[in-house]
Amino acid sequence: xxxxxDTVLTAAVEVLSRNPTAHLDEIARAAGISRASLHRVFPGxxxxxxxxxxxxxxxxxxxxxxxxxxxxxxxxxxxxxVELLVPDAALCAFLAGENHLFDDPELLLLWEEQGARVRAFxxxxxxxxxxxxxxxAGWLAEAFFDLLAGVGWAVQDGRLAPRDSAFALIELFLxxxxxxxx
Amino acid sequence: xxxxxDTVLTAAVEVLSRNPTAHLDEIARAAGISRASLHRVFPGxxxxxxxxxxxxxxxxxxxxxxxxxxxxxxxxxxxxxVELLVPDAALCAFLAGENHLFDDPELLLLWEEQGARVRAFxxxxxxxxxxxxxxxAGWLAEAFFDLLAGVGWAVQDGRLAPRDSAFALIELFLxxxxxxxx
DNA sequence: CTCAGCTGAGACATCCGTGTCTCAGCTGAG
DNA sequence: CTCAGCTGAGACACGGATGTCTCAGCTGAG
Numbered sequence: 001x002x003x004x005x006d007t008v009l010t011a012a013v014e015v016l017s018r019n020p021t022a023h024l025d026e027i028a029r030a031a032g033i034s035r036a037s038l039h040r041v042f043p044g045x046x047x048x049x050x051x052x053x054x055x056x057x058x059x060x061x062x063x064x065x066x067x068x069x070x071x072x073x074x075x076x077x078x079x080x081x082v083e084l085l086v087p088d089a090a091l092c093a094f095l096a097g098e099n100h101l102f103d104d105p106e107l108l109l110l111w112e113e114q115g116a117r118v119r120a121f122x123x124x125x126x127x128x129x130x131x132x133x134x135x136x137a138g139w140l141a142e143a144f145f146d147l148l149a150g151v152g153w154a155v156q157d158g159r160l161a162p163r164d165s166a167f168a169l170i171e172l173f174l175x176x177x178x179x180x181x182x
Numbered sequence: 183x184x185x186x187x188d189t190v191l192t193a194a195v196e197v198l199s200r201n202p203t204a205h206l207d208e209i210a211r212a213a214g215i216s217r218a219s220l221h222r223v224f225p226g227x228x229x230x231x232x233x234x235x236x237x238x239x240x241x242x243x244x245x246x247x248x249x250x251x252x253x254x255x256x257x258x259x260x261x262x263x264v265e266l267l268v269p270d271a272a273l274c275a276f277l278a279g280e281n282h283l284f285d286d287p288e289l290l291l292l293w294e295e296q297g298a299r300v301r302a303f304x305x306x307x308x309x310x311x312x313x314x315x316x317x318x319a320g321w322l323a324e325a326f327f328d329l330l331a332g333v334g335w336a337v338q339d340g341r342l343a344p345r346d347s348a349f350a351l352i353e354l355f356l357x358x359x360x361x362x363x364x
Numbered sequence: 365c366t367c368a369g370c371t372g373a374g375a376c377a378t379c380c381g382t383g384t385c386t387c388a389g390c391t392g393a394g
Numbered sequence: 395c396t397c398a399g400c401t402g403a404g405a406c407a408c409g410g411a412t413g414t415c416t417c418a419g420c421t422g423a424g
Contacts, residue, residue: 003400003401018281019281019282020202020281021202021203021281021282023380023381023382024381024382025381033401033402034401034402034403035382035402035403036384036385036401036402036403036404037400037401037402039382039383039384040400040401043383044382044383045381045382097279097281099200099201099202099203099279100201100203132353132357134349134353135350135353135354136342136346136350138341138342139336139341139342139346139350139354140354142332142336142341142342143329143332143350143354146328146329146331146332147325147328147329149328150324150325150328154321154324159320159321159324160318160320160321160324164318164321167316168317168318168321168325171314171316171317171358172317172321172322172325172355172358172359173354173358174358175314175357175358175359175360176353176354176355176356176357176358176359177354177357177358178357185370185371205410205411205412206411206412207411215371215372216371216372216373217372217373217412218371218372218373218374218414218415219370219371219372221412221413221414222370222371225413226412226413227411227412
């Protein structure tokens, strides 16, 4: 019956990714605990949001590590990355929706580090002739994240089947990003 | 020196699309008026947000009209639509970020109407062999809007040049949505 | 000039979300 | 059983954003 910190975080992601202004009552209810207990685990809204943000950025970071961005064809790397990221798409939706999350310098730093890694990956893919050079690498990186967050929202609201989501993201994005072989 | 309603709305879009939880002070300052005057034009935050939402949905509706979704190749239609929508990308970013906007039944109805039109367009494009049928029409429609909002954010924050934005959106999205001629 | 009308600055009341505390009830270990 | 510890429900205080009002200053029409 001990309150599980991870359970609370998961519930918070569930609620906050849909509605970043949700009240603490709602998050507590989603986690199956009382507002008082929620406050015992996280000493306030700010702390909770920050904790969720850290979780999201860590997962994002770990996915970038696991995808091994430097190894193999850019095409294949991106497919690996999508498979790794799609299960955590809700976390990315949270990151996309929580606006003043990056007022925190530590979170901002983490965010920009991961962003730089993704941009560097797309730039490398362009230099190797895999990705189209007419589109700025920064835009490719940003659009990729936008679509990833979009997948998170669509899955949560039942507009996209979880099993289809990796395919939907990869096929749409890669089709637009890859150079035509012709 | 009369307070221009449209000026206020424009300023509100500017601020709220970046930060949906911005205070009324900030919106008033962006519009160059006082909080008191803002409140004279719009009797409260709810009314203001609703008004911006109506504006955004009207523009979206008008763009869909002007693009003439039934006329011509799906490919060309989408290019027309992007050219029409990109100038109002910030409005779409606002729509994407303001979560409880669609608690209002009228706004919800408008939103779903436009969504249905876009989905129907993509479905038609699939039936005509222009768009890939492996991707659900609903996902194409949603991803298109996600990217449109993403363009709005990127332009506002200076990460994407306004003049490049239509090209960036069309090329990336269309590349992923079109069937390969091969 | 004169005055009506509009605006901004500020003060004040109100509401809502949050932070904090208390206490009764439950649970599980001993 | 007994008790320590945890939890939930509720009450209460606090702070911040908003709604409302007043009043002085400015502006432009007549």
